[in-house]
Amino acid sequence: MAAPSSLGRRSTPLSLTAQLQIADTAVDRANLLPEDKDYVYDFSQNPGQFADRKTFPALVGTGGSLAVGTLPPCGMAPLHIHPRSAELFAVIEGRILTEAVIEAGVVDADGKQRVIRTDLTSNTMTIFPKGAFHTQMNPECTNATVAAAFPSEDPGIGLILPQTFALDDEWLKPLLGDLSTEEIAKLRASLPTGLFLQVEECQKRCGIQKE
Template sequence: MQFTSAIVFAILAYTNTVMATPVPTSTAVATPPATTTLSLTQQLFLSDTAVDRFKLLPNNDDFVFSFNQDQKGAGKGGRLIAANRKTFPALVGSGSGMAVGFVGACGMNTLHVHPRATELQVVVQGRLVTEMVPENGVNNPDGTPRVISNTVNAFEMTPFYQGSVHTQFNPDCTDAVFVASFNSEDFGAGQIANETFAVGNDVIAATFGQSINGADIDKIRAAIPASIALGVEECLMKCNIKKN
């Protein structure tokens, strides 16, 4: 196919006209980026690198956590303050957490477990009587479950293994303080009594061999104290502390 000179000139003229026509600019207003609803802990988790995490913690005091604070829902026997990745976002990426327990006279950190961490506990003031039941199958020679009991004095340490049932009790009339480290930023805790009596009455009755009825179960539920609780009667009498 051959083009005549007239056709060629017509094509070139049309092309030049199209190219010279200005492209209209959009009058739409740019939409601003949406404000994030993520918590600081979540933003730290989503950071591409550790360098990016530090940019989200611009202040030096972002790396300081104070245990000198009140515990919400503390029991009558003391208080426990936990530093985890929610209460202390700088822990994100560290794989570590910590708690400090202030256990009053005759106070008891009631039976509990940590579902995601092993605890290393150091007593830094006073002393604590500790007990731990590791798991099914850890038995005494007579076949009964082994309970690892110790009196831990100031600047002595004991471990509580992940998932083990354990407790600490202050047998004295003066305050005790412990520091606990965990190999998790989210170690968690579950109080055994609270969790046991949270299930249905029929399950509880069967668990205890039908030795308690529904009315008694409700009374027990209502009487379960918040941790840290006031402890054994002998200590309460020795320290002249009125029993609840």
């Protein structure tokens, strides 16, 4: 019998996160984290301020992850979803407005698509079900501090508009009401980039210079 082929075998060592994921027992996982500091995550020292199983391997096996951050004055998160998790969103300090669309078939009293709107202040929270379209905005002229907990070690994120406009024009035309190629190109070029947007009307009210 021929020896098994080595093609396709991993030639690089497994990351700590991967080792923790395939550990046989919780004891084996704990032994892969021998230092007390392995159980500490410093949000102030980590880009993105998001603790998931990749950035904080000690989370492997817990079924959860956490984000803590600051939404600047007039700042807004783009419309997005988390494909593998619900989100528990809490305001620690400041004020945040949110809107969420759960799924098709959830309608209001008039039979229209229901949009869940909240006005959150310090020490209040809301929930975005898994896969729900949602966005958050700071309407005030001061920072807001927020925390978002996920019952998943890897909740993921989907950015609705950029991913929609990644489709070819022939697919977008019927989806968008048969817009022309030029109109689609103009819309695609006007899409904001990044994980934080700025609300111009709010900036004017707050006297914030447009970046």
